[in-house]
Amino acid sequence: MGHGVISTAPQDADVAAQAGSRRSFAVISHPDAGKSTLTEALALHAHAINEAGHTNGKSGRRHTVSDWMDIEQARGISISSASLQLNYRDTVLNLVDTPGHADFSEDTYRVLSAVDAAVMLIDAAKGLETQTMKLFNVCKHRGIPIITVINKWDRPGLDPLALMDEITERTGLSPTPRTWPVGSAGDFRGVLDRRTGQYVHFTATAGGAHIAPEDVLGPEDAAAQEGEAWTTAVEEADLLSISGADHDQETFLAGVSTPVLFAAAVRNFGVHALLDTLVDLAPAPAPRPTAVGEARAVEDPFSAFVFKMQAGMDTSHRDRLAFVRVCSGTFERGMVVTCARTGRPFATKYAQQAFGRERAVIEQAFPGDVVGLVNATDLRVGDTLYLGPAIEYPALPTFAPEHFATVRARDAGRYKQFRRGIAQLSAEGVVQVLRSDLRGDQAPVLAAVGPMQFEVAQHRMASEFNAPVHLETLSYSLALRTTAEWAPVLDGELGVEVLRREDGDLLALFPDKWRLQSVRRVHPDAALEPLVAA
Numbered sequence: 001m002g003h004g005v006i007s008t009a010p011q012d013a014d015v016a017a018q019a020g021s022r023r024s025f026a027v028i029s030h031p032d033a034g035k036s037t038l039t040e041a042l043a044l045h046a047h048a049i050n051e052a053g054h055t056n057g058k059s060g061r062r063h064t065v066s067d068w069m070d071i072e073q074a075r076g077i078s079i080s081s082a083s084l085q086l087n088y089r090d091t092v093l094n095l096v097d098t099p100g101h102a103d104f105s106e107d108t109y110r111v112l113s114a115v116d117a118a119v120m121l122i123d124a125a126k127g128l129e130t131q132t133m134k135l136f137n138v139c140k141h142r143g144i145p146i147i148t149v150i151n152k153w154d155r156p157g158l159d160p161l162a163l164m165d166e167i168t169e170r171t172g173l174s175p176t177p178r179t180w181p182v183g184s185a186g187d188f189r190g191v192l193d194r195r196t197g198q199y200v201h202f203t204a205t206a207g208g209a210h211i212a213p214e215d216v217l218g219p220e221d222a223a224a225q226e227g228e229a230w231t232t233a234v235e236e237a238d239l240l241s242i243s244g245a246d247h248d249q250e251t252f253l254a255g256v257s258t259p260v261l262f263a264a265a266v267r268n269f270g271v272h273a274l275l276d277t278l279v280d281l282a283p284a285p286a287p288r289p290t291a292v293g294e295a296r297a298v299e300d301p302f303s304a305f306v307f308k309m310q311a312g313m314d315t316s317h318r319d320r321l322a323f324v325r326v327c328s329g330t331f332e333r334g335m336v337v338t339c340a341r342t343g344r345p346f347a348t349k350y351a352q353q354a355f356g357r358e359r360a361v362i363e364q365a366f367p368g369d370v371v372g373l374v375n376a377t378d379l380r381v382g383d384t385l386y387l388g389p390a391i392e393y394p395a396l397p398t399f400a401p402e403h404f405a406t407v408r409a410r411d412a413g414r415y416k417q418f419r420r421g422i423a424q425l426s427a428e429g430v431v432q433v434l435r436s437d438l439r440g441d442q443a444p445v446l447a448a449v450g451p452m453q454f455e456v457a458q459h460r461m462a463s464e465f466n467a468p469v470h471l472e473t474l475s476y477s478l479a480l481r482t483t484a485e486w487a488p489v490l491d492g493e494l495g496v497e498v499l500r501r502e503d504g505d506l507l508a509l510f511p512d513k514w515r516l517q518s519v520r521r522v523h524p525d526a527a528l529e530p531l532v533a534a
């Protein structure tokens with residue numbers, strides 16, 4: 001290895017301690033539930049190590065953090081995402097950002113492969129919304145523990161017990177409230193801390209720009225101060241205890257129960273409780289299962305996987321950032337690591353932390369941390385990087401695409417640029433690329449979970465690769481995996497087409513489920529395996 005950084009790496013015990021004091025999580029929510037507001041509130045209450053997004057209010061944030069891609073600016077949405085590192089109570093919290101737009105992309109799902117816990121943020125007036133449910137299902141699939149935060153309690157909303165029922169019925173999770181609101185939605189005075197029986201009283205500050213003072217009162221003082229609101233909270237908390245809605249670490253870690261907190265992010269109410277819950281309950285990085293090679297203890301030599309690729313801010317340089325999640329060992333900037341897929345070395349000369357527009361160079365990182373590697377043109381989403389004995393983490397899940405379109409260079413003379421661009425978008429996982437001999441390389445098929453992926457692809461082909469493209473939507477809506485043996489049979493069916501994806505999988509495309517059913521009737525033995533649904 002001869003690059004002289006290993007000798008300076010911290011001892012195993014230090015790495016284990018560093019890993020043990022880390023919590024990596026994402027916030028999953030429906031747009032408008034308050035994710036950005038909560039992120040800012042968390043940064044305000046903790047010490048943001050990579051100071052970012054620290055303006056108050058959405059309007060300020062929009063112009064400072066996430067407007068670097070033209071398309072984001074035009075639509076006022078956040079497509080790029082990375083991580084925000086916070087320091088709280090001797091713990092490093094890595095908040096891995098998920099895109100907040102309603103239209104779904106696979107990117108969002110992949111981010112969830114990089115975290116050990118998720119905060120499910122719910123708008124008190126709306127309850128569980130579609131996107132929250134979609135993201136929740138991905139977490140469930142991966143067994144990620146979930147902390148639930150009921151936000152906007154300062155505004156009229158649903159009854160808290162009804163909200164608990166809704167969580168149980170729709171997610172199957174058993175809610176175990178850690179705090180319980182004093183005052184109904186719209187009249188948020190504070191919370192009953194169910195662990196101590198004490199009252200945490202919140203005081204609003206002007207515009208929510210500062211940390212809201214919290215006073216802790218005993219039950220008698222709370223009753224004297226809040227009267228009926230306190231009595232009601234105590235009665236409801238008793239009901240919860242009777243029904244067994246108490247925290248259980250084992251079921252929480254297994255993704256069976258979920259601690260619940262009540263908050264008003266915009267007023268900075270309940271934010272400390274969330275930070276404390278993350279520190280106290282969320283799991284530290286654990287050994288990650290591998291596809292090839294021995295599983296690594298967190299203190300073993302360095303390993304990481306790429307969960308997100310992003311075009312650099314300076315598009316004229318065609319730079320690529322690969323965001324990796326460190327799984328084991330110490331990352332030291334300058335290290336030369338191996339890419340498991342190619343067996344080639346990768347020099348980590350430039351390493352960054354990134355959150356929106358903010359970039360900071362980082363020198364060292366530990367398990368659970370997210371590092372943005374610059375000049376990562378040769379890396380692909382899902383790649384494993386390591387030092388020492390070979391190891392490979394399982395491929396990241398690809399999701400069943402529901403949208404399909406052929407893509408063609410507008411200017412045939414720009415075919416070289418076109419090919420390079422399509423290859424890059426595929427490597428980054430912006431879109432899935434499907435091909436067949438019949439369609440040829442001039443007009444491959446793009447497949448996506450959400451149609452916005454096409455929009456991003458089209459935009460980048462023109463602005464970055466100088467190869468404007470023409471997209472033509474295809475009328476397929478379903479893709480199932482098939483085998484080489486069945487491919488020609490299915491391809492011969494009317495309205496059905498079989499294409500090969502970049503990862504080698506053969507996908508049979510159908511216009512709708514009825515056509516699929518009729519093909520299945522004709523070929524009951526056909527290999528047609530469903531892909532993971534988004």
Ligand code: G4P
Binds near residue numbers: 030036155265266
């Ligand atoms: P998102 O990232 O999940 O999409 O949500 P975001 O934080 O942008 O919040 C969406 C809206 O909800 C914002 O209002 C925000 O101020 C508001 N909000 C967030 N948390 C709370 C809360 O605890 N209580 C109340 N009452 N409102 C909350 P907006 O009008 O869209 O923007 P702004 O102009 O107020 O910033």
